[in-house]
Amino acid sequence: MSNDGSGSAGKGADGNTSYGHKPFVRSRGHFADRITADGRDGWPVEAGRYRLVVSRACPWASRALVSRRLLGLEHALSLAIADPVQDDRSWRFTLDEDGRDPVLGIRLLSEAYDARERDYPGGVSVPAIVDVPSGRLVTNDYQRITLDLATEWSALHREGAPDLYPEPLREEIDEVMEGIYRDVNNGVYRAGFASGQNEYETAYADVFRRLDLVSERLTDRRYLVGDSITEADIRLFTTLVRFDAVYHGHFKCNRSKLSEDPVLWAYARDLYQTPGFGDTVDFDHIKKHYYRVHTGINPTGIVPLGPGLSGWRAPHQREELGGRPFGDGTAPGPVPQGEEVPARGRP
Structure with a gap:
């Protein structure tokens, strides 16, 4: 970046x-x-x-x-x-x-x-x-x-590793990922680095149109495709986990916060609390990078203190929808020594 x-x-x-x-x-x-x-x-x-x-x-x-x-x-x-x-x-x-x-x-x-x-x-x-x-x-x-x-x-792969790209579901996974990439993963950047009002408004509309569609999709299913975590969930999560901390304000994607969408907020918390997701996220690094490096957007380099992070640990109730996070596999083991996210980067 x-x-x-x-x-x-x-x-x-x-x-x-x-x-x-x-x-x-x-x-x-x-x-x-x-x-x-x-x-x-x-x-x-x-x-x-x-x-x-x-x-x-x-x-x-x-x-x-x-x-x-x-x-x-x-x-x-x-x-x-x-x-x-x-x-x-x-x-x-x-x-x-x-x-x-x-x-x-x-x-x-x-x-x-x-x-x-x-x-x-x-x-x-x-x-x-x-x-x-x-x-x-x-x-x-x-x-x-x-x-x-x-x-x-x-x-x-470790014994019990999940199948993140199962062959029978690849066509559906690819289709879901394509829309998420275009409108969400890349869409927030199209909004944040827009050089004109019309360009920004088009990207902004794409971001929230797709998020609304994804929210609707996830209303009655725990994961995007099938009944376990796939590559599609990983790609959506890495944008969602940054949304309120940087994309909402820094990139002007401010129609609503992630935490204001009950479905997406619960889905993101579910993944964050799943071993392998939240234990890789460093909110300190995320905010330092976006707010200090993007001098064209934030010339002062001031890093905001918020938002609060405690909500990421709150109950999500998504398990009530069923599904098996790792399919026929098991959860990964502890984070290897030396790879732990420092305390200042965690809720």
């Missing part, structure tokens, strides 16, 4: 978006190699070979954090967490001792990008997966990474 909150930073350009006098457009990740079971792109699935680089502030990176936890891939895919406030060069590893990632040995994520391709046309985005032996970036394809974690990495 650079000043546009895309997940990108540095190199004087944003690899995932364009904005200014033109409508906000998000492009695909520049590096779209896939890590697969058969290694057909030259990157075979291999425990311990790769490192996932994220910012806990970024909703696109948060998808990968949730998937990795639910699937139990912590032992196979190590984790690097960047400072939520990056500079013009890149995402920084200033949270680590001596300001270096302890595994990759680099100070800036851009170093892994440069090891792959110098002077490429874009910014430095998260999530990113880096090949540890070579120090080279493998992929920053935020749309594909989690789908591959759910399917191509299955041999390394």
Whole structure:
């Protein structure tokens, strides 16, 4: 995420978006190699070979954090967490001792990008997966990474891992995700970085039209598709969990708060309280990033103290709708030591 909150930073350009006098457009990740079971792109699935680089502030990176936890891939895919406030060069590893990632040995994520391709046309985005032996970036394809974690990495899943992308439901999941991506995940950015009133109002209308449809869909079902958590729920959650803290005010998506929609608020709390979701969310990082980095929207850099977070722990009663969070599987184990969200980032 650079000043546009895309997940990108540095190199004087944003690899995932364009904005200014033109409508906000998000492009695909520049590096779209896939890590697969058969290694057909030259990157075979291999425990311990790769490192996932994220910012806990970024909703696109948060998808990968949730998937990795639910699937139990912590032992196979190590984790690097960047400072939520990056500079013009890149995402920084200033949270680590001596300001270096302890595994990759680099100070800036851009170093892994440069090891792959110098002077490429874009910014430095998260999530990113880096090949540890070579120090080279493998992929920053935020749309594909989690789908591959759910399917191509299955041999390394924990025992009892849920099926987040079940084959019989993929067509429906894809359809639901497409609308959510266009109008909600990306829609809040189209509103927040609109360069004109009409552009903003169109995006604003799309956001709330889709949220109303999703709320209606979830009135009598616990999850978006089927009776257990899928990739669709992960993608919706990472926007909903940021909605009241940043999108409602910072991005002017202020028709109503998430907490004012009884269905969506209960649904979001249900997921937040499910192991693998809330234990990856750092509200401190989220607010610091959006309010301090987006100087075009918030030139003072003041980070608001609210909203209060205690409601995220309130009962939701969604279990009354039935459903099994992990399908035929089980909940993930405790958060690995060293990956816990600090107390200041939790309710």
